[in-house]
Amino acid sequence: MSHFFQDMPVGLEIDLGVFTFTADHIKRYASHYDPQPFHLDETAAQNSHFGALCASGWQTASIWMRLFVLYSQKEASKLEAQNKPVAQMGPGLGVKNLRWLKPVYAGDTLHYFTTILAKRPSESRPGWGLITARNWAVNQNDVLVFECETTALLERRAG
Amino acid sequence: MSHFFQDMPVGLEIDLGVFTFTADHIKRYASHYDPQPFHLDETAAQNSHFGALCASGWQTASIWMRLFVLYSQKEASKLEAQNKPVAQMGPGLGVKNLRWLKPVYAGDTLHYFTTILAKRPSESRPGWGLITARNWAVNQNDVLVFECETTALLERRAG
Numbered sequence: 001m002s003h004f005f006q007d008m009p010v011g012l013e014i015d016l017g018v019f020t021f022t023a024d025h026i027k028r029y030a031s032h033y034d035p036q037p038f039h040l041d042e043t044a045a046q047n048s049h050f051g052a053l054c055a056s057g058w059q060t061a062s063i064w065m066r067l068f069v070l071y072s073q074k075e076a077s078k079l080e081a082q083n084k085p086v087a088q089m090g091p092g093l094g095v096k097n098l099r100w101l102k103p104v105y106a107g108d109t110l111h112y113f114t115t116i117l118a119k120r121p122s123e124s125r126p127g128w129g130l131i132t133a134r135n136w137a138v139n140q141n142d143v144l145v146f147e148c149e150t151t152a153l154l155e156r157r158a159g
Numbered sequence: 160m161s162h163f164f165q166d167m168p169v170g171l172e173i174d175l176g177v178f179t180f181t182a183d184h185i186k187r188y189a190s191h192y193d194p195q196p197f198h199l200d201e202t203a204a205q206n207s208h209f210g211a212l213c214a215s216g217w218q219t220a221s222i223w224m225r226l227f228v229l230y231s232q233k234e235a236s237k238l239e240a241q242n243k244p245v246a247q248m249g250p251g252l253g254v255k256n257l258r259w260l261k262p263v264y265a266g267d268t269l270h271y272f273t274t275i276l277a278k279r280p281s282e283s284r285p286g287w288g289l290i291t292a293r294n295w296a297v298n299q300n301d302v303l304v305f306e307c308e309t310t311a312l313l314e315r316r317a318g
Contacts, residue, residue, distance in 0.1 A: 029191075033221035035228055036248070049249060057251050058224050062192035062217045069194055089195070090208060092216050095257035095307075100250065148254075 002075035004087040004157035005129030008116055016067040016112040021055045023106040029059040042106075050103050057100040060110070060146045064135050067112045090128055090153025098148035102139070110137040110145065117149065121156065128153045161234035163246040163316035164288030167275055175226040175271040180214045182265040188218040201265075209262050216259040219269070219305045223294050226271045249287055249312025257307035261298070269296040269304060276308065280315065287312045 001008060023042070030039035034056035037044035045053040076086045104110065118132040131154050136147040160167060182201070189198035193215035196203035204212040235245045263269060277291040290313050295306040 032188075032225065034224045035232075049247070056224065058217070058221045062221065065193045065215065065217050066191065073194075088208070091262070092259060094259065096255060098254035098257065100253065103250070 001089060001131070001154055002072045002079060002086050004085075005119065005121075005131070005154045006157050007087075008119065008131060008154065010116050010119060013113060013115040014071065016064070016071050016114060018109050018111045019063045019067060020109040021059075021063075021104055021106060023053055026053060026055045026059065026106055029062070030056055034058060050105075053106040055104040055106075055108075057146075060100065060104050060137065061098065061148065063110070064112050064137065064146070064148075068114060068135070085157075087155040087157070090125075090155065092150060092152040093130070094151055096149040096151075098146075100146055102143055102145045104139065104145055108145075109140045111139075112137045122153060125153065127156055127158075129156050130154075160248060160290070160313055161231045161238060161245050163244075164278065164280075164290070164313045165316050166246075167278065167290060167313065169275050169278060172272060172274040173230065175223070175230050175273060177268050177270045178222050178226060179268045180218075180222075180263055180265060182212055185212060185214045185218065185265055188221070189215050193217060209264075212265040213262040214264075214267075216305075219259065219263050219296065220257065220307065222269070223271050223296065223305070223307075227273060227294070244316075246314040246316070249284075249314065251309060251311040252289070253310055255308040255310075257305075259305055261302055261304045263298065263304055267304075268299045270298075271296045281312065284312065286315055286317075288315050289313075 027040055038048040038050045039056050042053045079086050114133050114135045117134050120130050122128040122130055132151045134149050137145055139145050186199055197207040197209045198215050201212045238245050273292050273294045275292050279289050281287040281289055291310045293308050296304055298304050
């Protein structure tokens with residue numbers, strides 16, 4: 001997140017931007033990670049319960065990660081330009097309640113968001129805090145298609 | 160899973176096989192989905208809290224999906240060879256309690272498993288059942304590195 005633990009208020013909502021799932025993107029991810037016919041081939045997808053080529057749910061989640069990292073890197077650049085220190089992002093510890101609510105079809109554009117639900121200092125790792133966030137995406141029709149809760153470590157500002 | 164809902168007993172444990180996370184695999188996934196320095200560059204990773212190049216947690220999860228799909232396709236081939244019907248796998252509905260317990264470093268070989276925790280017929284979708292499974296991976300030192308609970312739809316055998 002680039003800002004220190006102390007500077008990330010509970011309730012903060014972050015717009016992570018948009019990503020369009022092209023047929024090529026969907027097939028490339030699927031060929032490596034989820035080679036089911038309805039993620040690989042338009043005709044097979046038409047004959048499936050989905051009705052059209054759609055993205056692996058794990059790709060929808062992976063793109064959340066991409067946009068979250070790119071957002072954090074942009075924030076880091078802004079802080080560096082102001083000669084301010086940049087907080088380290090620590091490992092993600094886990095995910096709760098990940099849900100794929102609607103299919104993501106080829107051509108869909110998802111808009112991703114994150115909001116901070118809770119925060120607490122880490123008991124086992126001095127210098128770090130735990131941030132719990134709700135993350136979600138809506139499609140171009142403003143329909144919720146993906147959500148999850150993540151907990152990750154974020155560096156604390158000294159003092 | 161290829162076998163019908165009725166044929167998948169609670170408690171069944173499935174060996175999904177192994178996957179070695181090469182530096183190239185780790186960097187390729189990270190460049191698309193998790194472009195943090197410790198997933199992209201050996202030197203940057205040495206200087207990070209991880210100490211060495213390691214995989215994105217979302218890649219660890221994505222590889223579970225890959226191995227689960229390949230296992231299901233192998234089972235489908237066996238059923239087809241016996242002229243038996245193959246059950247359709249429906250959409251994954253969600254994931255609970257996904258945890259990344261230890262880093263997955265370049266060169267690590269993970270062994271993935273799935274066990275069926277619970278099952279029930281779908282109330283809203285006749286012809287389908289819900290399978291809840293615990294999925295996990297251990298590394299070459301038999302240390303648990305990843306786990307999650309998934310719920311997905313699986314076709315019911317008629318009658």
